[in-house]
Amino acid sequence: MKTASLTNNIQYHETRPTIQVLLETDNGKEIRIAFKKDQVMKEHKTPFPIVVEIFEGSIDFGVNGNIHTLNIGDLVSLEGGVPHDLTAVEDSIVRLSLNKSDSAKRVEDVAKNS
Secondary structure, eight states: OOOOOSSTTOOOOSSSOEEEEEEEOSSEEEEEEEEOTTOEEEEEOOSSOEEEEEEESEEEEEETTEEEEEETTOEEEEOTTOOEEEEESSSEEEEEEEETTSOHHHHHHHHHTO
8 A cells, every 4th residue: 555645745846836746556646736826837748648636726727728727626637649738826736647657757847847
C-alpha cells in the first residue's frame, strides 16, 4: 500500500506552478500542481490521456481555444494530443492523473516554460 496527501507539505513557487509527484504505481502517476493566483501553464499537449481534478480553488482550463472555468470537485478528462492550458483564477491545487508511460518531468518542463 502507498499513501499520499493532497494537503500536506504544499509548496508554492513565486512565478510558476509547483509540480510534485505524490504517488507512482504500476498503473500511473498522481501529481499535485499548486498554483498561486494568475499563474499559468501555457498551451501544451500530452502524449497520453489525462484526468484533471480541481481539489482547491478555481482554474480557467483552455481546450482548443475554449475556456472552461473549473471549480473545486470538477473533473476533466482529455485524450492525448489535445492542446490545453491552465490559468489559476485564485490560489489552487490541481490533481493530475498521468498514464504510467507518461513522464512527470514533461509536466515539470511545461510549468518551468510557462
